[in-house]
Amino acid sequence: MSTDNHDEGHELVPAEPLADPGLPEHLPRPTDVDEGAAKRAERQVATLFGLSSVFALLFCVSYFVFDIGDDPDTVGGLGASNVFLGSCLGLALLCIGIGAIQWSRKLMSDHEIVEFRHPAASPQEDRDEALAALDAGITDSGIGRRPLVRNSLLGAMAVLGLPAIVALRDLGPLPGKKLEHTVWKKGMKVVQDVDGTPIKPDMMEIGQLVNAEPAVFFPQDGEPELSGHKILAEKAKAAVILVRMHPDDIKPTELRKNWGVDGILCFSKICTHVGCPISLWEQQTHHLLCPCHQSTFDLADNGRVIFGPAARHLPQLPLELDADGYLVAQSDFTEPVGPSYWERDRTDLK
Template sequence: MPTGPIADPGLPDHQWRPTDVDPAKEKRAERQVAILFGLSAVSTVAFLVAYFTFDIGDNWDVIGGFGASTMALGLTLGLALLFIGVGVIHWARKLMADHEISELRHPARSSDDDREVAVQALTDGINESGIGRRPLIRNSLLGAVGLLGLPAIVMLRDLGPLPGKKLYHTIWGSGTKQAPMRIVRDGIWTPILASDLEIGDLVNCQPDALHNPERYGIDPSEVEGVNLQIHKSKASLILLRMNPGDIKPGKAADGSSRANWTVDGIVAYSKICTHVGCPISLNERTTHHLLCPCHQSTFDLADSGRVVFGPAGRPLPQLAISVDDEGYLVAQHDFDEPVGPSFWERDYYER
């Protein structure tokens, strides 16, 4: 057998493509590429039209069970990228130069001496460990390593039981006609008079039942320890006062107007972002926009908590408020939709 280097066989003869020898076919391929790029441009324009046409969260805004906004934006952007990719490939295959080019490649392998030293060190390590002649150790090691995957599966139980309908309700609904649930300042638990707030004021709030459960017929043990944190995480609220003329009343889940959900320009919304559940309270006073610091989702508190920017897919849930006989702000009833981010069991358009 030969021991010297193999002779360079050279490159095969170049095969001319139809577009290389026929100007008509070359022009046709050029037009095809241009059409593909044009279709990409049309898809991009369609993306922009869809962005400004389809509103987020309207019940009519559904295509095949999916949000029309999501479907339209995803489809048009996907087609825009697809047409560019196909156009570039077609351009390369039909029109770009296709002569093969070769260059010398220097060996990247280590020297024979280095390779021998590395192999010998590995062999010595295996021999010294005795894993080859001690099957008991080898098999028990493999069994132990294999079982390490089970804790990850078992720890899934720490996620707890399915919440059922617990995410649909908060303690705000525990108020009664005789004792409507008061809105109190978070941390100091003082009730709030409508006259306490000036235009532009934003207040972080909680339900009074977390501090005075007996007033609402609630067992105090239900608002202690972990239960207290659960209630606070779901019931956290923000109040914002604005000019009443700036408010655009939306519709409740039952289709009725939210015109009576405010008090002298004071609106109440869940403090929990509908994207991934971050607490939010960064207020843009002149626009009534509330910004989430985690991923910059922005909600318009003058327009039913509508999403105006960012990844959040649903408006902030609004709480209907009024005043009691003493003039303190109270909740009319619970939120009419689940608070926080979406979850599997929830209808995306449930309001």
């Protein structure tokens, strides 16, 4: 309702509500006057909540029943898993929604109310009044008087949490030791990731960054072509970047003094925050920036984190030259690559 303010210097005084605001005469609903109709409505609402529980359980069953592997189950040319997971979860939510609407339309209190506007900072009396109104609303909802509706709703909401728990399984198991080793090994050539060209130091200029991979993913003539999901996963883990800096700018730890070649260093391409690929390189500052969450690593200082949410430095691959003058790995990474995870030692460079 509006307030009157006839004199600018006077306090605002609430206006009295209109005697007839133009609302039609209130008519009771069938469920307000017929207890039998109210019971039927209560059973309808409880049935909808019960159906929601059934569909939520069917979601869980569908998750485990339908195959999504190399030969997936299909329905009408569509993946059966996607069809049933989407349908069951959608129907579970729909039944709860329809049930809540039916509850409010047929069983909750059906009276018009009017309240005055009040200042944003309510006095304690208004707060107490609001709590009293909340209690009245709970009473009007009938949740205390209708245990069938209340219990079926609580059951449906509880069961609806199961699909969320089951779907978390798609995050996969913790990586365990899978990130502790890659395909890099002593003597393996570092090659460009586009065409597999081996790299010599004189092919890189100071300030340059090159995206690279191990040579094993670029078989020579006569060798079998590598393919498959596991190969792609191994290739992603082994992805690296090469950067060349002036040797005087590099501050290696005692262990890493011989890990570079003429100012060329090699680091994992995978951010240690959540695993995004990195290649945003600032030549002057020697900083590598992750485009996802702005974690920043100083490659002149052993890949140390200088900004952002990453908790660990960027793993470095030790380099050397082979007999033909090409860049090769001295060994595999000496620490896990990729994002941080619970089982990983969280100590950083000392």
